[in-house]
Amino acid sequence: MACSFPSNARHTSCWTAYDSLSSESTVRPFCVPAKWPQQAPHARRRSHEVGDYHQARPCTTDPGPIACLPHTPPVKAGWAVSAGTRMPNGLRIGNLDLDVPFYQAPLSGYSDRAMRRLARRFGCPLTFTGVLLDKVALHRGAMRKLHLQPVPEESPVGAQILGADPQTMAQAAAVLEQVGFCAIDLNFACPAPKVLRRGRGGALLDHPRRILEIYQRVRDAVSVPVLVKLRIGVDSGPASREGFWEICERLASERPDALVIHGRTxxxxxxxxxxWALLGEVKQRFTDQIIIGSGDLMTPQDVARRIHTSGLDGVAIARGAIGNPWIFRDCRALLAGQAPAPPPTLEEVGEVMLQHLEWILELYPEHKAVPFFRKFAAHYSKRHPRRKAALPDLMAAKTAEQVRQAIRHWFNGQAEECPA
Ligand SMILES: Cc1cc2nc3c(=O)[nH]c(=O)nc-3n(C[C@H](O)[C@H](O)[C@H](O)COP(=O)(O)O)c2cc1C
Known part of the structure; x- marks a missing residue:
């Protein structure tokens, strides 16, 4: 069996472009079959279960659409969103049948398993990993890392990949499908200078034919849905805009399971x-294509407004979900025409923070988990009326126990007894 790993590949991940915890220094290349099994492009199979991808075999029967309703049992009363009435406007992405027209976007350095589990717990029907460099997915060591593999508590979860070589992207997609990811999202949107310099991510928007080739190779290599993430061009000049329309046209003629477009260059x-006006125009031009919009969705009201007015099929919630899993519960209520739940009490925020911290500690060693959690703590503490006093305490905590103490102190009422 030939090793198809490029011998001169530098093992760098786009995750680092956004300060993630991912480190590739310990991963080693391994051999993948020179020829991956080719499947009919639109043959879909259920692939939510985690498994050893060396043993995994495709199902031969089509299981039909996968209904993605929240099913995770609640940890504590009042937390989870139960599976309710199906919304009139759900979202179909290939064989993924979401009951609401939104999901959690890929967020490098944030959307690890801990954040994905919380999103799921609060009613998000689908989440994605942060972007993963294709070559990293082709390392046995990388796939063994706990936080890179999907588990039932967070399923369904899709993986997003980045790269410029069609064959490597196709192989990476096949590996990710085999470890249990339910969808593959192709990143042609990342604006990180390091990524652009290497001709990946958003840089590929200048190369419509390459984008198409990557999409076709990936689609032929996997049976899970394939999404394509774009921005609206490299810059706002006319040539770039023309290139964007060309990409949309070429892709739409191939009917990917979804085009996900961030409405910025x-x-x-x-x-x-x-x-969002331009995103609406994309949908008007390509009415048969599933188009998902992204950009400035910070509140449930933003989400509902875009869903109701843009004409798009769905939206991807990104920064609005960081330290704010309640957004998914509130979006559900708003779209169902129900009164929004009251905002979480400080005690509830504290409980969620403690759970989030514990899930992060399951993934990383304490010396990495504590600084990683600080990024979320900064967002959670926006809900605290005495944020300016609470935040320095949370940031100063050096050990997990100190973080827990700071959370309990500020979020269970004890702080009210303390001098400001
Ligand atoms: C910290 C951060 C990390 C991100 N990581 C990714 C990523 O890995 N892949 C991707 O396609 N987009 C990524 N994005 C872009 C978001 O998915 C989304 O398209 C963008 O933030 C616009 O949505 P928003 O304005 O509602 O946040 C990231 C954005 C932020 C702020």
Whole structure:
């Protein structure tokens, strides 16, 4: 069996572009079959279970659509969202049948298993990993890492990959499907300079034919749904806009399971406002194509407004979900025309923070988990009326026990007895 791992490949991951915990220094290349089993492009199979991908074999019968309703049992009363009435406008992505038209977007350095489990617990029907470099997925060591494998508590979860070589991308997608990811999202949107310099992510928006080739190779290599993540161009010049339309046209003629479009150019990174009018125009031009929008969805009201007014099939919630899993519960209520639940009490926020910390500690050693959790603590503490006093305490905690103590102190009422 020939080793198809590129011998001169540098093992770097896009995750580091966003300060993730992922480190590839310990991973080693392994051999993958030179020819992966080719399956009919649209043959879909159920692949939520985690398994050893060396043993995994495709199902021969099509299980039909997978209904993605929340099913995880609650840890504590009042936390979880139970499977309710199906929303009139769910979202179908290949064989994934979401009961609501939103999901959690890939968020490098954030959307690890701990965040995905919380999202699921609060009613998010589908989540994604942060972007993973294709070459990393082709390392046995990387796939063994706990936080890279999906588990039933978070399923269904999709994987997002980044790369510029069609064959490597196809092989990476096949590996990720075999370890249990239920969808593959192709990243042609990442604006990190390090990624662009290597001709990956958003840089590929200047190369429509390469994007198409990567999509076709990946689609032929897997049977799970394939999504394509784009931005609205490299910059706002006319040539770039023309290139964007060309990409949409070429892709739409191939009917990927979804086009996910962040309404900013690569050059804008996260500045300015996302152009939802343009996203609406994409849907008007390609009515038969599933189009999912992304950009500036910070509150349940933003989500509901875009779903109701953009004409798109669905939306991906990103920054609005960091330290705020309640957004999924509240979006469900709003879309169902129900009164929103009251905001979580400080005690409830504290409980969720403690659970989030424990799940992070399951994934990483304490010296990495504690600083990693600080990023979330900064967001959770936005709900605290005395944030300016609470945050320094949370940030100063050096051990997991100190973090727990700070959370209990500030979020269970004890702090009210303390001088400000
Ligand atoms: C910290 C951070 C990490 C991100 N990581 C990814 C990623 O790995 N893959 C991806 O396609 N988009 C990534 N994005 C982009 C988001 O998925 C989303 O498209 C973008 O933030 C716009 O949505 P928002 O304005 O509602 O946050 C990231 C964004 C942020 C802020």
């Amino acid at each position: 690569v050059g804008k990174m996260y500045r300015g406002r996302a152009d």
